[in-house]
Amino acid sequence: MKLREWQEKLSEKVIQALRQNFLVALQAPTGSGKTIFALHVGFKVKERLIFVVRTHNQFFPVYRELKTYYSDKDLAFIIGKSSACLYTSEDVDPQDIYCNICSAYKGLTYKLTIKDPPSIFLNKLKEEGKSANFCPYYSLLDSVNYAHVIIMTYPYLFFPWLRDLLNIDFSKYIIVIDEAHNIDNISSIDEKRLSKRSLDQAISQARSNEARRILEKLKNTTSKLIHPDEKNILVSDISELRLSDDEIRILEDEYSDIRQEMIKSGKISKNYIGNILRFLYSIQDERIKVFSYSDSLVAKYIISSDFINILNDENLTFMLMSGTMPPLDYLKNIIGINRREIIYIDVEKAVKSKVSGSYECFISLDVTSAYALRSEEMAKKYASYLLKIFYNSSLHVMAVFPSYEFMNKVSRHLSNINYIKETPDTSIEEVMISIKDTKSLIMGIARGKLSEGVELVSNGRSLISDVIVAGIPFPPVDDYLKIRADAISKMLKKDISDELIRIQALISVKQSIGRAIRSPNDKATVWLLDKRFNSLWWKRELNCLNARKIKL
Numbered sequence: 001m002k003l004r005e006w007q008e009k010l011s012e013k014v015i016q017a018l019r020q021n022f023l024v025a026l027q028a029p030t031g032s033g034k035t036i037f038a039l040h041v042g043f044k045v046k047e048r049l050i051f052v053v054r055t056h057n058q059f060f061p062v063y064r065e066l067k068t069y070y071s072d073k074d075l076a077f078i079i080g081k082s083s084a085c086l087y088t089s090e091d092v093d094p095q096d097i098y099c100n101i102c103s104a105y106k107g108l109t110y111k112l113t114i115k116d117p118p119s120i121f122l123n124k125l126k127e128e129g130k131s132a133n134f135c136p137y138y139s140l141l142d143s144v145n146y147a148h149v150i151i152m153t154y155p156y157l158f159f160p161w162l163r164d165l166l167n168i169d170f171s172k173y174i175i176v177i178d179e180a181h182n183i184d185n186i187s188s189i190d191e192k193r194l195s196k197r198s199l200d201q202a203i204s205q206a207r208s209n210e211a212r213r214i215l216e217k218l219k220n221t222t223s224k225l226i227h228p229d230e231k232n233i234l235v236s237d238i239s240e241l242r243l244s245d246d247e248i249r250i251l252e253d254e255y256s257d258i259r260q261e262m263i264k265s266g267k268i269s270k271n272y273i274g275n276i277l278r279f280l281y282s283i284q285d286e287r288i289k290v291f292s293y294s295d296s297l298v299a300k301y302i303i304s305s306d307f308i309n310i311l312n313d314e315n316l317t318f319m320l321m322s323g324t325m326p327p328l329d330y331l332k333n334i335i336g337i338n339r340r341e342i343i344y345i346d347v348e349k350a351v352k353s354k355v356s357g358s359y360e361c362f363i364s365l366d367v368t369s370a371y372a373l374r375s376e377e378m379a380k381k382y383a384s385y386l387l388k389i390f391y392n393s394s395l396h397v398m399a400v401f402p403s404y405e406f407m408n409k410v411s412r413h414l415s416n417i418n419y420i421k422e423t424p425d426t427s428i429e430e431v432m433i434s435i436k437d438t439k440s441l442i443m444g445i446a447r448g449k450l451s452e453g454v455e456l457v458s459n460g461r462s463l464i465s466d467v468i469v470a471g472i473p474f475p476p477v478d479d480y481l482k483i484r485a486d487a488i489s490k491m492l493k494k495d496i497s498d499e500l501i502r503i504q505a506l507i508s509v510k511q512s513i514g515r516a517i518r519s520p521n522d523k524a525t526v527w528l529l530d531k532r533f534n535s536l537w538w539k540r541e542l543n544c545l546n547a548r549k550i551k552l
């Protein structure tokens with residue numbers, strides 16, 4: 001395997017750091033070859049590696065690089081019960097699957113050899129499991145014991161109850177955390193929701209009048225507490241949501257009966273009473289606060305430290321990688337990584353050159369998405385910019401907005417172009433189909449599915465030539481953000497609110513730019529449409545010190 005120049009230059013430094021159990025944080029842009037670098041340095045230090053990724057889609061690049069360059073190494077991957085079970089639909093919560101009475105409750109007795117991409121392999125394994133009556137989920141779990149590389153999603157590392165299930169000695173592995181900027185919001189993976197809709201579904205699932213009466217009462221209380229706004233509003237008094245022990249027991253009995261019946265019938269679907277019970281259990285925990293968000297109640301942790309603490313275990317060897325890694329101070333102070341030694345490497349700064357594709361920046365001086373100035377006039381100006389850029393672009397254009405509300409306001413002034421607007425239900429497949437034959441303007445929101453998830457490439461190169469950042473995507477300063485900032489500020493004895501907001505906006509802008517840079521050959525144009533980008537901090541952080549200034 002031939003390493004790229006930056007990989008050659010930095011290998012030894014990273015290997016030495018990992019040998020001493022330092023935590024390595026690697027900031028390297030998309031398309032620079034981070035995965036192969038992690039495999040290279042990892043295998044120099046230990047025989048075994050774990051890759052921790054955000055979504056199942058991210059299993060594939062690890063599989064591809066391993067098969068190409070380390071075909072002698074065994075691979076294992078862990079996929080949640082709801083995807084691997086023989087009897088479920090995807091929306092089932094894994095905790096609702098009652099394996100103990102399942103006739104397939106055993107893994108394979110022979111060693112799994114993964115020769116196909118994980119998604120294809122899983123489908124084949126499920127087919128085999130159905131005919132030979134074994135469980136794909138437990139077979140995959142067993143396979144971690146002999147693999148050189150294990151791929152898993154965040155919960156299996158960060159949630160102690162799932163980590164324990166794996167029963168592996170993590171100190172024997174180099175643990176690589178991909179897209180590590182996401183660990184800032186790790187606790188959100190474990191948030192619990194309660195909505196009128198889920199209560200309605202639970203009421204129709206319940207069999208006894210008593211259970212239905214309890215759920216109706218809960219629905220009335222929930223209706224009084226929820227608000228349609230798309231922001232977190234603290235529910236300060238949750239006493240009415242608490243049920244008596246007897247009421248909980250009645251729901252638990254119903255839940256258990258439904259669980260067992262589903263297994264016996266060989267068809268496991270969503271158990272709504274289970275969802276409601278988990279919400280009710282979670283609000284007993286005093287570290288959790290309840291918010292209203294868009295017609296639901298959401299119970300969530302304010303601080304992620306219980307999940308993040310594993311990164312502070314000095315016996316474990318971690319390498320964090322991201323194209324949008326938060327700065328070192330943020331990792332330490334706000335995320336809470338407080339190991340003795342952290343080595344932070346910004347690859348492009350360390351080797352003093354670009355290691356992936358490049359982009360040219362433009363900053364507009366006559367528009368802003370500042371909330372008080374979001375007039376109809378301002379929306380028209382943004383639309384004029386979008387049209388001009390679109391007509392002059394060579395390929396598709398990605399435009400990222402701070403919110404749905406602002407995106408909708410601007411899109412009303414667009415006409416005669418092929419555009420796609422993200423909604424909460426938009427799927428990547430839908431976008432792919434819609435842009436297949438026509439140049440398109442793809443409009444998404446910051447921290448949404450399109451600005452962070454989508455990879456539109458052909459022959460290894462991005463299909464997006466221009467990225468428009470239509471306003472600075474500061475996160476909404478709602479009750480959740482304020483309470484979180486207060487809690488961290490108290491711990492650190494200094495106010496971190498500004499840093500928290502700024503860095504989240506920066507990560508979001510960099511993620512948007514990353515949609516157009518998928519390989520070293522990509523060249524993109526980045527349009528920073530907000531006069532507030534014309535500050536030294538933004539220009540320096542975005543590598544846009546030579547940005548050209550524009551006006552309509």
Ligand code: SF4
Pocket residue numbers: 081084085086087097098099102103104105106134135136137138263
């Ligand atoms: S197949 Fe059976 S044992 Fe396996 S996850 Fe599903 S219910 Fe559990």
